[in-house]
Amino acid sequence: MIGACFTKRLAVAALLALSMSACSSTSSTPTSSSVDALQLASTSTPLSGGGALRVVKDLPAPQNTQNGSEQPLSPNDVLEVNVFQVDNLNRTVQVDASGQISLPLIGTLTAAGKTVRQLEKEIETAYGAKYLQSPDVTIFVKESIGQRITVDGEVNRAGIYPVSSNASLIDAVALAGGFNNVGDAAKVFVYRNIGQNTLVANYNVEEIRAGKNRNPRIYGGDKVVVFASKSKIALNNLKDALGVASSAVRIGVLAP
Structure with a gap:
């Protein structure tokens, strides 16, 4: 009797997990949608302050650098x-x-x-x-004010970090403590201001770590944003729901 009840509760938990996943996906829809939009965009999007947001395959070095090797000094340095x-x-x-x-x-x-x-x-x-x-x-x-980057999104320690003159994307992720339990290594976006425009590129850190792609240089002023993995969110929701169901079963067994 207990086994049948437990099986039934696990089934309910699985349904709960799927619904929770749907809710979670809905709450993070702007993030997921923006990722998909960035990956599919073929034209630039005007920005309210002037200039445009442009999606590129690979980011160029900032202006006024010497062959991309040294950044210029900034006010407050x-x-x-x-x-x-x-x-x-x-x-x-x-x-x-x-x-x-x-x-x-x-x-x-x-x-x-x-x-x-x-x-x-x-x-x-x-x-x-x-x-x-x-x-x-x-x-x-x-x-150096100009040698600071912002790392945000699904990382363990989001924040603003100083970087050296030869910092890479892998370095930036490490500074923020790596990905959290829902961070998607394939959805790491780097934003860089070039003149009036903001350029953004999607990098797959898993492929970089595996040596399949180059490890791009990160410059002061860059913003690195890690987006969530839908599959990891669904899995976590399933684990949470199963945990709740298991606790309920234990309470039912121990209850007089």
């Missing part, structure tokens, strides 16, 4: 400027809102939009013109 063997000229400076920094003797220079190497050469030229013979300037970026 904190720089440590060292002049070799001239300690009194060493400074820690922050790029202001207008993109400028101020240094002893040479005054104000524009830093935003330039790479570290470009700014080093410009400072060396300025000091060499009047004050020093063959100056050697080194700049270290202590804090």
